[in-house]
Structure formats: structure tokens, C-alpha cells
Amino acid sequence: MTTEITYHSQPFPYVIIDDLYSEEELRLIWKDFNHVYPLLLPGDKTGSAKDNGVFQKKNKGIFINHEDNTILRLGGKTWSLLNTLKESLNPGEWWLKNIRTSDSKTLVSYYEDTDYYKAHSDCAEITALSWYYKEPKKYRGGDLKFTDYNIDVECKNNRCIIFPSMIVHEVSEIKMNKGDMDKKLGRWTISQFTWMDNNGPDEIVKNEKVTSVIEDLYPTPTYWSQVKDYPFINNEIDRAMGGVDFFDMSKRWGSSHSTTSDFNKEVNIIEELGLESIRKEIDNHVREYCAELEWEFREYWMESWFTRYKKGDYSDVHRHGDSDISGVYFYKTNGQDGDLFFLSPTAPLSIAKCYHQNGLKISHQPQEGKMILFPGWLQHGVNVNNTDNIRMSLAFNIRFI
Ligand SMILES: [Fe+2]
Numbered sequence: 409m410t411t412e413i414t415y416h417s418q419p420f421p422y423v424i425i426d427d428l429y430s431e432e433e434l435r436l437i438w439k440d441f442n443h444v445y446p447l448l449l450p451g452d453k454t455g456s457a458k459d460n461g462v463f464q465k466k467n468k469g470i471f472i473n474h475e476d477n478t479i480l481r482l483g484g485k486t487w488s489l490l491n492t493l494k495e496s497l498n499p500g501e502w503w504l505k506n507i508r509t510s511d512s513k514t515l516v517s518y519y520e521d522t523d524y525y526k527a528h529s530d531c532a533e534i535t536a537l538s539w540y541y542k543e544p545k546k547y548r549g550g551d552l553k554f555t556d557y558n559i560d561v562e563c564k565n566n567r568c569i570i571f572p573s574m575i576v577h578e579v580s581e582i583k584m585n586k587g588d589m590d591k592k593l594g595r596w597t598i599s600q601f602t603w604m605d606n607n608g609p610d611e612i613v614k615n616e617k618v619t620s621v622i623e624d625l626y627p628t629p630t631y632w633s634q635v636k637d638y639p640f641i642n643n644e645i646d647r648a649m650g651g652v653d654f655f656d657m658s659k660r661w662g663s664s665h666s667t668t669s670d671f672n673k674e675v676n677i678i679e680e681l682g683l684e685s686i687r688k689e690i691d692n693h694v695r696e697y698c699a700e701l702e703w704e705f706r707e708y709w710m711e712s713w714f715t716r717y718k719k720g721d722y723s724d725v726h727r728h729g730d731s732d733i734s735g736v737y738f739y740k741t742n743g744q745d746g747d748l749f750f751l752s753p754t755a756p757l758s759i760a761k762c763y764h765q766n767g768l769k770i771s772h773q774p775q776e777g778k779m780i781l782f783p784g785w786l787q788h789g790v791n792v793n794n795t796d797n798i799r800m801s802l803a804f805n806i807r808f809i
Pocket residue numbers: 528529530577
């Protein structure tokens with residue numbers, strides 16, 4: 409992968425850098441994207457341009473300000489490449505002079521279906537945008553257009569464009585299939601904003617919109633995925649389930665549902681019934697989860713059981729003991745028969761009035777073929793099934809050896 413820099417002097421000066429980052433640098437950037445994904449805020453919370461009071465962008469984003477953050481650290485490459493270019497250009501290039509590279513502002517944005525950024529200019533002097541997406545590209549649109557000059561710049565993976573912030577630009581609307589949504593498969597952008605060192609007092613910079621950010625500390629890494637071959641997996645389970653006994657857990661746990669284990673001994677229903685497809689599927693997802701957590705995968709011990717919720721059944725808030733990773737696979741559900749919810753481990757936040765808006769309970773609507781993995785210590789439960797459907801899920805615990 410060779411970085412290629414193209415300088416355009418007309419009709420306004422701009423620089424395009426293709427293959428900005430190396431494979432290894434991209435790997436680190438994706439790691440950071442994964443970390444910030446749950447923290448992304450609506451467009452109106454991240455310094456959106458306004459036109460007559462109307463926010464011009466529809467996307468999600470977050471300003472990054474950790475000094476040791478990978479994206480910030482690697483972002484220095486953009487400015488150092490620009491400085492290299494400066495030396496080879498006419499010294500009269502006004503906009504490349506004295507660019508302040510030490511305290512630029514960095515925003516990570518994410519666009520999915522119907523997201524856009526209408527024509528606007530940025531509150532800075534130099535803007536550098538770089539774009540990223542998972543290959544193969546799962547969306548259309550998202551190109552950058554300089555509307556006053558009718559110049560289109562194609563949004564390519566690992567491409568960066570640097571231009572004077574005052575030049576009006578827009579991001580065309582993203583089109584994406586529903587099935588590809590919420591999987592980080594959309595258009596990621598790193599926006600870097602900076603100023604000239606010789607342009608007026610620092611107060612100008614301090615008065616810019618982009619001066620502070622709320623950063624959520626201690627997020628809990630959970631994982632979910634829609635299993636591709638779930639009809640096949642469910643067929644295998646259907647064939648094996650006949651004659652399997654369920655135990656009523658209402659007396660034992662105060663929860664009114666039934667399970668295939670009475671929990672007097674450790675059981676693994678997957679092994680007992682020889683459910684090879686779901687066993688492999690769980691294994692793949694656990695490996696993926698560990699990779700995302702940057703934890704070296706090892707062999708594990710597993711227990712598993714089916715859970716059945718009839719009308720009126722629910723599961724009280726509980727944890728899964730000393731399980732390293734716990735998980736659920738939705739086997740039979742109509743989507744309305746009881747959300748799985750997680751309680752915030754930072755519940756004490758609500759003691760102070762100003763944090764009331766932070767969600768203490770986050771729910772997952774059940775969906776056939778959906779798998780969720782989470783730390784075994786995370787408190788969770790299942791809402792009442794108010795439908796006539798019998799909701800069935802497979803629960804499991806994993807302990808690494
Ligand atoms: Fe912009």
C-alpha cells in the first residue's frame with residue numbers, strides 16, 4: 409500500500425491523499441472505531457453547522473480528546489504529510505503556511521442509510537477529512553461535493569482530503585440496505601480541524617464551537633450479531649427438541665419461566681442434544697468477541713440451557729455467577745414477547761440529578777437468529793411476555809480454561 413498525494417491548485421487549493429494509512433495503522437483505527445461506536449452522539453450534539461437554526465447534518469459522531477488515543481496519535485500523519493508537501497510547493501501557497509498541527513480538533517463521524525451533511529463550511533481554517541469503510545463497500549453515496557465549484561470527490565476507503573474550511577462542501581445522502589445497518593458497515597469519517605498560527609489571537613480559537621466534549625468512561629463491551637444461517641440452525645434445534653423436559657423456575661428464582669436445567673448440576677444441552685451447528689456458531693462469535701476485546705482466545709468450558717417464556721412469564725434481574733462470557737441466542741420469538749434488558753453497572757450515576765438522562769436500562773428486542781454476548785457479571789433480565797407466543801432462547805455460560 410503506497411501513499412499517494414495529489415495537489416490541486418485550482419479552482420481552490422486542496423490535497424488528496426490516497427492510502428493514507430498502512431494496514432497496521434488501519435487495524436488500530438478500526439479498533440478505536442469499535443470502541444467509540446457505542447458512544448456516538450446524534451449530529452446535533454457534535455457541532456453541526458446550522459442554516460436558519462436547522463442542523464445541516466444527520467449522522468452520529470464524537471469528538472476525540474484523549475491524548476493517548478490512537479486516532480489522535482495517528483492523525484499527526486495527515487499534518488506531517490501536508491508539511492512535506494509544503495516544502496515542495498510554491499512558498500506563496502498561503503493556506504499551507506504556519507498550520508497549527510499540535511492542537512487540532514478531531515471528530516469521528518459515522519453515516520448510515522439516509523444520513524447526510526448538507527452544504528456548509530467548517531468553523532476552522534483547514535479541514536482534513538479521511539474516510540473508512542469495511543470492504544466490500546455496503547453503501548452508496550457519501551461522496552464529498554464542493555457545491556460552489558461542482559467538484560465531486562469520491563469517498564474511497566483510506567482516502568483523505570485537505571482543504572480550506574471556508575470552502576462550502578456537502579456529503580451526499582447514504583443509501584444502505586436495512587440488513588447492513590447497525591453493524592459498523594457504514595461510512596466512517598475522521599475530521600480534523602485546525603487553524604493558522606499567525607491568524608489572530610488564541611481567543612478566536614477558544615470561541616470556536618469545537619472546544620469541549622463529554623466522554624463516557626468505563627463503557628461495558630457487549631457483543632451482538634445476527635446469525636446468517638439461523639434457519640438451518642433452528643431446523644437442527646427443532647429436530648432435537650422433541651421430548652426435552654422443562655423445569656419451572658418460578659419457585660427457585662422468583663422468575664416465572666421454564667428452563668431445560670434445574671441447575672442442581674452443570675449441564676450443556678448443546679452437547680446433550682448434539683447441536684453441532686449452534687455450537688460452532690457460538691464458538692465463532694466468542695472468538696470474534698475476544699478478538700475485538702484484544703484478548704487472546706483460549707479453550708473454554710461451557711454450560712447451556714434452553715429457556716421458555718409463555719404468556720405472562722419474565723425473568724427477574726440476575727447475573728451469571730463467575731461465568732467469563734455469558735450469551736443468549738434467540739431461537740423462537742415474535743419480536744414482541746419480552747425484551748432482554750441490561751442494567752447499567754454505573755447505576756450510582758443517577759444519585760446526582762444532572763445524570764438522570766443516562767440510560768440505566770438498555771434493552772434488546774428479541775429477533776430470531778440474534779446472538780448476544782456479555783460479561784457474566786452484567787445484571788440483566790427479561791421483560792414480561794404479553795403475547796400468546798412461546799418465546800424460546802438458548803442461554804450459555806463460558807469459562808476460559
Ligand atoms: Fe464539514
